[in-house]
Amino acid sequence: MSLTDGEVVELAHELDDAQTSAHAVTGRSGGEDWDVASAYRVQRHLMSRRHSRGERPIGLKLGFTSRAKMRQMGVHEVIVGQLTDAMDVPDGGELDLGGLIHPRVEPEVAFRIARDVDLDDPRTSIATAVDAVAPALEIIDSRYRDFRFSYADVIADNTSAAAFVIGPWTAVRPLDNLAVRMDIGPRTVSVGTTGAILGDPIRGLRLLAEISRRHSIPIRAGDVVLAGAATAAVPLTEGTGGTGGTVTAQVSGLGRVSVRVVPGRNGGGAS
Ligand code: 0L1
Ligand code: MG
Numbered sequence: 001m002s003l004t005d006g007e008v009v010e011l012a013h014e015l016d017d018a019q020t021s022a023h024a025v026t027g028r029s030g031g032e033d034w035d036v037a038s039a040y041r042v043q044r045h046l047m048s049r050r051h052s053r054g055e056r057p058i059g060l061k062l063g064f065t066s067r068a069k070m071r072q073m074g075v076h077e078v079i080v081g082q083l084t085d086a087m088d089v090p091d092g093g094e095l096d097l098g099g100l101i102h103p104r105v106e107p108e109v110a111f112r113i114a115r116d117v118d119l120d121d122p123r124t125s126i127a128t129a130v131d132a133v134a135p136a137l138e139i140i141d142s143r144y145r146d147f148r149f150s151y152a153d154v155i156a157d158n159t160s161a162a163a164f165v166i167g168p169w170t171a172v173r174p175l176d177n178l179a180v181r182m183d184i185g186p187r188t189v190s191v192g193t194t195g196a197i198l199g200d201p202i203r204g205l206r207l208l209a210e211i212s213r214r215h216s217i218p219i220r221a222g223d224v225v226l227a228g229a230a231t232a233a234v235p236l237t238e239g240t241g242g243t244g245g246t247v248t249a250q251v252s253g254l255g256r257v258s259v260r261v262v263p264g265r266n267g268g269g270a271s
Contacts, residue, residue, distance in 0.1 A: 003038035012045035015157050018143040024101050027144050027153035039155035040215035046158060047082050055084035058224060059113075060217065061138065062204045063159040065197045065228025075151050078204060080211045081159030083224060089165045091257050095139060097236065097243060098264040100162055103141045104233035105242065107182040107249035108226050109175060109194055109201050110136040110166050117219040119212055126205045126219065132169035135251040137182075137259055138226050139163040140233055164226055167249075167257030176200035179252040180230040185245035192231035194251065201227035236261055 003011070011028060018025045028034065051057065063079045064070050070078075089095050097103060114131035118124050141162035144153060154160060178194040198204050204227045212219055219225075230251075236242035248258040 001034050001038075003034065003041070008038065008041045008045055011042045011156060012049060015042070015143050016046050016049050018101075020099075022099050022101050024145040025143060027149045028156075034150070034152045036152055036155060037215070039152035040217075042156035043082070043158050044216070046156070047084075050084055050086070055086045057082060057220075058085050058088060058222070059083040059226070060208060060212070060219065060223060061159060061161055061164070061226035062208055062228045063154070065201075065204055067198075068196075069229075078198075078207050078211070078228070079151075079155050079159050080208060080215070080217060081155075081161040082217065083161060083164060083226070087161060087163045089139075089163050089259055091165055091167050091259075093165070093259060095163055095165075095247075095259045095261050096264070097261060100139070100141045100236075101143065102147070103139050103162060103236045105182070105236055105247050106138050106140065106229035106233040107180050107190065107192075107231055107251070108136040108138050108164075108229055109178075109197070109251060109254065110134045110164075111201075111205065111225040111227060112169055113219060113221060113223040113225060115221045117209065119209060119219065124209065126209045127202055129219075130172055130205070133172055133175065133254060134169045135167040135249055135254045135257045136226055137165040137247060137249050137257055138229065139236070164224075165257050165259045166224060167251075168255050170254055173253065175202060178254065181250045182231060182234065183248045183250075184234070184241045187241060189234045189240060190231035194230050196230050197228045204228055
């Protein structure tokens with residue numbers, strides 16, 4: 001089912017308000033899915049609203065990149081979201097939980113895109129546009145209550161994107177089997193390998209180009225691309241030590257990236 005322009009605008013405003021007020025909403029599907037093209041239209045409208053408030057687009061992210069997560073959601077395609085400078089937390093900096101609803105953190109790898117990618121040229125290989133890779137952390141924060149959403153819902157919600165941290169950029173190298181570990185404070189909370197990201201994170205770039213072409217999402221020089229999670233996301237709650245500790249991801253051969261989590265200076269906080 002395709003949405004009307006009015007429905008697209010209404011849903012984008014609802015999701016944007018949920019994000020700015022840190023209050024969760026219910027997905028529109030009530031269990032039934034709606035069409036992916038409409039979902040990317042909602043995402044586009046949502047992002048143009050954020051851009052008009054002064055946020056600058058600085059990259060893209062892939063989601064549902066692990067086979068296990070795809071199976072769990074009954075889908076066969078990754079999803080693409082958009083990053084802005086407001087989501088960018090410096091390596092070693094602070095993540096304020098105040099404006100977030102129920103954040104989770106996941107260890108990732110990131111690509112840096114050196115030149116604009118011409119998505120209309122069938123010979124384009126986005127992998128050749130990558131000039132550096134880095135360890136990364138992504139903080140996801142679904143605007144839907146209890147992270148309950150359909151495939152289209154989560155695309156409309158900009159794939160739960162909330163914040164990200166990029167570690168030191170380093171020369172491009174094989175990424176198909178690097179050990180990944182994420183710690184919160186002294187505790188290791190997840191371990192995995194970059195192979196969990198589509199067998200090799202580089203594969204995500206071709207899928208990114210396909211989806212970006214289909215839904216008119218530009219890929220520009222200087223963009224950061226989050227390739228997807230190497231392990232399950234971990235809630236930033238008291239129980240995980242994630243409301244006051246330092247989260248560190250270590251990717252073998254790439255180095256480490258960290259962020260200090262500070263509980264809700266703006267009065268809110270993880271629930
Ligand atoms: O980055 C991701 O893989 C998350 C995609 C959205 C699904 C979720 O919120 O768990
Ligand atoms: Mg992610």
